[in-house]
Amino acid sequence: MKEENDIVLRCSSIVKYFTTPVKFKALNNISFTIQRGEFLSLIGKSGSGKSTLLYVLSTMDTDYEGTLEINNTLLTGKTLNQLSDFRNEHIGFVFQFHFLLPEFSCLKNVMLPALKLGKKSEKEVEHDAYEKLRLLGVADQALKTANTLSGGQQQRVAIARALINNPTIIMGDEPTGNLDKTNSDIVFGIFRELTADYGQTIIAVTHDQDFAQRTDRIIELSDGELLTSNR
Amino acid sequence: MTQYTLASQIAFVHLMSRKKQTFIAALGVTFGISVFIAMIGMMNGINNLLEDLTLSATPHIHMYRDIQRREPSVMQRLLGNTPLIEVHHERPKNEQKKLRNALTMLDYIRKDPDVYGASPLLTAQVFYQYGQHEIGGTIAGVDILEEHKLFGIGDKLIGGNLYDVLTTDNGIIIGSGLAETMQVNVGDKINVTTVTGTRVLLRIVGIVQMGIGAIDNSRSYSTLHTAQRLLQKDKSFITDINIKLRDLYKAKDKSHLYSNLFGYKAEDWETANASILVSFTLRNTITYSVSVALLIVAGFGIYNILNMTIYEKMRDIAILKATGFSGGDVKAIFMIQALSLGLGGAIAGLLVGLLMSYGISKIPFEAKGVINLTSLPMSFSPLYYAIGLVFGLLTTAAAGYLPSRKAGKIDPVEIIRGK
Structure with a gap:
């Protein structure tokens, strides 16, 4: 694990309201920083605001007060298009469900964000995609469509997709929430390996205590407030 | 990409x-x-x-004397428009329908580079005698060669020969509908009465089908000379001039020009065929x-x-x-x-x-x-x-x-x- 003072994400005084059905403070004055290579889990009871916080950090939710900086870039106040480009390059997502596009092969699913980024030729992107799939042990499934794969394989393809542009941060929303114990362990193992061997930063929302305990750092939320941010 | x-x-x-x-x-x-x-x-x-x-049947510009054209009376011309003079139910004076200096006008028009051709026309109102019946119609006295050039009349003959009208005394080319009604054919003779009462025997040298019923059922063609004789008029008596242009969309401008130049009504095809x-x-x-x-x-x-x-x-x-x-x-x-x-x-x-x-x-x-x-x-x-x-x-x-x-x-x- 890398310990140098290298901050990849800094949020300060994040406040978010939900207005429907009634005005409700979902996040209250959240501030913290994340260092490069950290494997961090975001926990809390249902309704504590952990997912809400993750989507604010993901730049997809822009309706908040406070400021968000990733990779020393201030993201608060940027246009939706700028944020799309930023996500494309710097953030990889893993959700509870794999969300792979059903019409495309696994390979193509992994390639799409890189093709969108447009920094490499299609050949190079394909090569990279195979590399990521191999890293996750699903290279042999590359040309199948997503719905012919098992749940664990689908989630690994989804992780490969999150990795394709070598993002600054990977964000997971219950990445193991839909998996059995074996597959959960495999996915956790992959995350662990990514942080340890490749210096990848990962934030994962989870309600799985066991998963959280094994990460580097736990941030716990309760009723929209930051409870602990222990190392 | x-x-x-x-x-x-x-x-x-x-x-x-x-x-x-x-x-x-x-x-x-x-x-x-x-x-x-x-x-x-x-x-x-x-x-x-x-x-x-x-x-194909209408000229681009049709020039004729318009009897609707009212000229101010001598008193009006002298005194201007005053309420002192008022003429009720004014009628046109007894004036010949002919175009003055028609032949000079024709020469002038034909020299215009935009003009494809100009054909003089003299229309005679006649009754075709069919036994005891009289069929109303017209005989168009034309320069048959010019008419052929402008309207392709020779191509629309379904019987007879175009040039025979030039060589035959009192020859006419009769409309196909008319020929059918009167049961006549090329070579037959028909009697025609003019509105002034003159009766003339004409010889059919051709039958023409323009493709428009109203025309084929009433109109025949003859030489200008035959029509003038029918009406007992002199050789310069021409009532209309039909003009075809090289570019038919110049008709509006040209008609204004000719109308102003010659003082006769010049109607372009768009106005004539508005409907x-x-x-x-x-x-x-x-x-x-x-x-x-x-x-x-x-x-x-x-x-x-x-x-x-x-x-x-x-x-x-x-x-x-x-x-x-x-x-x-x-x-x-x-x-x-x-x-x-x-x-x-x-x-x-x-x-x-x-x-x-x-x-x-x-x-x-x-x-x-x-x-x-x-x-x-x-x-x-x-x-x-x-x-x-x-x-x-x-x-x-x-x-x-x-x-x-x-x-x-x-x-x-x-x-x-x-x-």
């Missing part, structure tokens, strides 16, 4: 994954465009036929409105299918946005789908329309009284195929715009968290 090639790749995968829906959506456009092509082809075929018919031109416009309006209605229906089909697709693909759109596709990219994906449906449908529509037009042009359609019509007239003008293509694309672009914009505005957080 540019932004749009990626968007179109995704768009085509979407289209291909729902082949049946894609086919049906495109079919709507195909139907609209093919009907447009077939209808406009038919309408234009008819328009062109009528235009040819009327234009026919209106019927052209009407037919076109009908065609366009039917086609637009059909295309709107097709547009709704595309709108529906795209809307449905977007609901189905909500999650995919959310994930595309999460991984960095912008609203514009997503919009492009769906616009490309709409436009491909439009383009594919329209091209198929043009082909089907062409086949339909061809089929219609082969349907036997016998028409009496109109020139040699054996099948429906059909226009295959490429212009309307281009319009059809543009129409199809515009409709689908309009139909695709709203759903595409909606897709572009989908909030990914709402969809992903909404599970």
Whole structure:
């Protein structure tokens, strides 16, 4: 694990309201920083605001007060298009469900964000995609469509997709929430390996205590407030 | 890889994954465009036929003395317009209908480089004697060679010989309807009475069919000389001059010019055939409105299918946005789908329309009284195929715009968290 003072994400005084059905403070004055290579889990009871916080950090939710900086870039106040480009390059997502596009092969699913980024030729992107799939042990499934794969394989393809542009941060929303114990362990193992061997930063929302305990750092939320941010 | 090639790749995968829906959506456009092509082809075929018919028989400019033309009285000319002088129920003075200096005018007009030809005309009102019956009609005294040059009268003869009218004393070329009614043929003689009572025996040297019933049933042609003799007028007596121009759309300007120059009424073909031109416009309006209605229906089909697709693909759109596709990219994906449906449908529509037009042009359609019509007239003008293509694309672009914009505005957080 890398310990140098290298901050990849800094949020300060994040406040978010939900207005429907009634005005409700979902996040209250959240501030913290994340260092490069950290494997961090975001926990809390249902309704504590952990997912809400993750989507604010993901730049997809822009309706908040406070400021968000990733990779020393201030993201608060940027246009939706700028944020799309930023996500494309710097953030990889893993959700509870794999969300792979059903019409495309696994390979193509992994390639799409890189093709969108447009920094490499299609050949190079394909090569990279195979590399990521191999890293996750699903290279042999590359040309199948997503719905012919098992749940664990689908989630690994989804992780490969999150990795394709070598993002600054990977964000997971219950990445193991839909998996059995074996597959959960495999996915956790992959995350662990990514942080340890490749210096990848990962934030994962989870309600799985066991998963959280094994990460580097736990941030716990309760009723929209930051409870602990222990190392 | 540019932004749009990626968007179109995704768009085509979407289209291909729902082949049946894609086919049906495109079919709507195909139907609209093919009907447009077939209808406009038919309408234009008819328009062109009528235009040819009327234009071949009408001069571009018709110059004559207008008896409607009121000249101010001598007193009015002296005193100006005052309420002191008022003439009730004024009648034109007894003036000859002839064009003064007609031959000089003819020479002048023929020297104009824009003029293709000018033909003098003297129309005599006559009664054709058919036993005890009298059939009202006219005899047009013309310069037969010039008339042939301008109106191709020689090509419309169905019997006899054009030049015989020049060599035969009192020869006429009779209208085909008239010949049929009077049961006469080339070589026969008929009696004709003029409105002033003169009775003349004329010899039929030809039968002409212009293709317009009203003309064929009443008009005959003779030389100017014969007509002048019929009316007992001198050799300079000419009532009308018919002019054809090299460019028929200069008729309006030229008619004003000649009218001012010679002081006679000069009427251009557009004014003379205003009602026919209106019927052209009407037919076109009908065609366009039917086609637009059909295309709107097709547009709704595309709108529906795209809307449905977007609901189905909500999650995919959310994930595309999460991984960095912008609203514009997503919009492009769906616009490309709409436009491909439009383009594919329209091209198929043009082909089907062409086949339909061809089929219609082969349907036997016998028409009496109109020139040699054996099948429906059909226009295959490429212009309307281009319009059809543009129409199809515009409709689908309009139909695709709203759903595409909606897709572009989908909030990914709402969809992903909404599970």
